[in-house]
Amino acid sequence: MxxxxxxxxxxxxxxxxxxxxxxxxxxxxxxxxxxKKAQSLAGSASRSVMNEKDLVDAFFEVTxxxxxxxxxxxxxxxxIDYTQYGHPQ
Numbered sequence: 185m186x187x188x189x190x191x192x193x194x195x196x197x198x199x200x201x202x203x204x205x206x207x208x209x210x211x212x213x214x215x216x217x218x219x220k221k222a223q224s225l226a227g228s229a230s231r232s233v234m235n236e237k238d239l240v241d242a243f244f245e246v247t248x249x250x251x252x253x254x255x256x257x258x259x260x261x262x263x264i265d266y267t268q269y270g271h272p273q
Contacts, residue, residue, distance in 0.1 A: 188232060189223040189226050189227055189231070189232055189233070189234060190232070190233060190234065191222075191233070191234045191239075192233050192234065192235055194236075195234060195235055195236050195238075195239050198236065198239060198262060198264060199218070199219075199222075199239055201262055202218075202239070202243065202258060202259075202262070203215050203218075205258045214246070217246040218239075218242045218243055218246055219242075221241075221242035221245050221246050222234045222238040222239055222241075222242035225237075225238045225241055225242060226238050236264065236269075237269050239264075240259070240264065240266045240269045240271065241269060243255060243259075244266070244271055256271075256273070
């Protein structure tokens with residue numbers, strides 16, 4: 185069940201920091217969409233803990249392509265290397 189899938193502690197902190205970088209009016213929607221996608225990714229891999237790859241993949245999947253530039257900038261500022269998960273620089 186997806187509700188039992190949680191972030192590992194370090195990734196959960198990164199998730200909160202990424203959400204804080206999103207305009208306040210969109211934070212609630214983004215939080216729900218990214219969390220749901222990350223839980224789905226972890227669940228389909230039969231894991232009960234979401235990791236950084238789930239975080240990165242979920243953000244890229246739910247963020248409209250036109251906003252990938254700012255998303256990458258935010259990840260770089262947080263020292264998240266999204267390229268190691270197959271996303272182009």
